[in-house]
Structure formats: structure tokens, C-alpha cells
Amino acid sequence: MKRYHVITYPIGYNENVNEEALLPANCDNITGVFATISGKKEVALSDYDLVLPFPQTVIVSLLYDNLTSLFYTFMLSRSTKEIAKQYFIDEMLPQFVNYLKNGIVYDTLSEAQKTVVADNIQALLEGSDDYEGLADYLFETAKVFETDYAVSDLIYYLLDCTLQYIYDHRLTVFVVTSQHYEQSTDFDAGNLTLLINGNKFMLRDYVLTANRKLRSITKEVVPLNEPLESNSNLNIVFKNTLSEEQLTDDLTLKVYIEYEYERTTA
């Protein structure tokens, strides 16, 4: 039967470890060993911009399902661009705002963040200091009134322009502020030496990297075959090689020992 055993040492500021540890009483044969070291730091929360995925499918279905019918009465019945644009602002823009603002919902965001996105969409469509507004975009930039599309195609041209307009501003509209902790990256912390009964080396000057990504136990283990007499002990010697900037008072050394034992059944 295989089992493993964990030995933990907290390491203080600029300290080394020179300790003698007892192995488990039923340990007959050490079959593997590995060690990890972690240095967690107390860090402050910091803000960062979380860019949300662009909800293209949602926008397309909102536009095409709800707004196509609005256009049939619109384009041909207006004689000049000014009248058409005023009609668009008065009658149709509120529908765009209503459907898009209430239809694009990121469920995983907090209520405050949802409000930010909804407000961004409203400002984008109605126009503000940062955005020209959907009406200006359609009539001035995309020139929907001057195009010679047939009415049936014009509807889709309008919706495509709307989608294009939202897409062009996706990096400022679909963004919320979120908070995270900045974690320390990995660094070489020191050398580890493991000795059995003061004379047999299991590891010698083995470099330990703090905060590295851990793999599963079966992949971490350094295989060994070290038969033991009863009441053996283990010397753990850790010499830290941290530079002055790296020194921390919160390192934890863990030594894992995988061993075999004869199981006595009752």
C-alpha cells in the first residue's frame, strides 16, 4: 500500500530551516518525495477593466425579431432627409433603445455593473459627448436616406448599419470595472536537501520555486527507492537564496513523502 506524509514548516523573514522530522511509524520504504513552497502576500484590491464578449447574436435577433416591422412605414413616406431623421429620432429611436437596453443582459455581472452596461448602450444610441448617436450615424455617416436600395433591402441595410455602429464602439460600451488581487509571480526561493538518518541523501540542493503551478501528485513525485529501518528520521535543510527585494516573512515549505507499508488486516 502506498501513502504519503506531509511535513509543513513556516519560514520567517530571511530564515533557513534545519530540522529533524520523524517519519510515520509504519513507513517501510520511501518510494518518492517532492516539495513545494508558497509565499502568499497580503495585497490590496485593485480595479481593472473587464472587457465583455460582444453579444452579436443577441443584437441580431433583437433587431430582426422586433424592429423590422417598424421600417415599412418609414422610408418612402418621408420627403426630405430632415423630416425622415426627425421621425426616426421621435418614433423609432426609443424602440431601439428599449429593446437593446433591456435585451442585452450579462447575467453574471452585479446589479451595479448591469446598470453601467445599460447606461452605456443608451448613451451610445441616443448620443452623448463620446458617441455621435445612432440617428447621426445612420443619416450622416451611413447615408441611409441617399441610398438607392429597394425598401425590402433597405430594412436590412439599416439593421446592418446599426449592428456595425454598435460593433465599432464595443470596446467602450461593453466594458465594466471589476476588482481583483494581484498575486505574486513565481520565483526561486532556495535549495532543499533531504537526508535520512543524517547520512543518506534523498534530495541534494534541489531548487524550489515558490508559487509555481502545481501538478497532480502522481506527476510531482520524484521516484526513489529507499528502504528504511524502524524509527528513522529525516533531516530537512532549506537554505533560502532570496534577494533583498524578494524577502518575505510568509513562506511555507511543505515536504511530501510517498511511502509503502505492509498493511496488517484485522
Added chain:
Amino acid sequence: MEEKKLITKKKLQVVKFSVKKGEALDKNSNTKMEHDRVVGAFVRLSNPDALQGATIRLLIDDIEIIPADTEVALLHHSDDMSINDVAYPVNEKAKNSTIKVSYADNSENLAVGEEYDVRLYLMTEVDVKQ
């Protein structure tokens, strides 16, 4: 009469519990009566960001399978790995044995919500005569 063969079927058992930030908790449960053996164990967290510093201990029938202070990261199954590579091999009797899990969170300064779920998976085997 034809002799029946003994076939081993693989099963899973899940022990699920919620952990709050900075909390250490014990969870007691039992292995299923119809399962014969526990042959492996691995863990999954609903938020893998909480892994750093978290420790776990597992006892089955009061035998320490996973010793105290073991880092959860060593037993954690990420999406890009095979379960067989991650699971720690054990060989214990199932059949309504007691399970005791001690989990200690250490995610105060990690980007983790107030609460997350931990699932301990026990890989078990059932012997069936067919």
C-alpha cells in the same frame, strides 16, 4: 450451468460542500453501500482561483488517506487533464464506510467570491457477477 464471471464496474461518488472565504470546515459522509472499493480520489473547485494555499485532509473509516495539510492543488482536476492522471490512487473498502473531509480555505487575498463549491470525487468499483 454456465459459470458466472466476476466483472468490475467503475462508479463515482461525489461529496459536495460550500466553502466561505477563510473558512475551515469538516464534512462527514458515508460511502455508498453498493460500492465495494474506493480506488481513487480527486477534487474540483467551482472557482479554481481559490486553489492557492487551500488544504485538505481525507479519512475513510478513520484511516488517513490524504494527510492533513495537503495542498488541494495537487489533487485538483483541471479541464485539460485526464482524470486518471490526477486521481490519487488508493485502495480502501467502501460499503458504507465513514468519510471525513477537512477543508481549509486560504483565499482571503485571491480573486474569489464570498463562497464557492468544492466537490470531492471518489472513484469506486463494484464487483458484479454476470
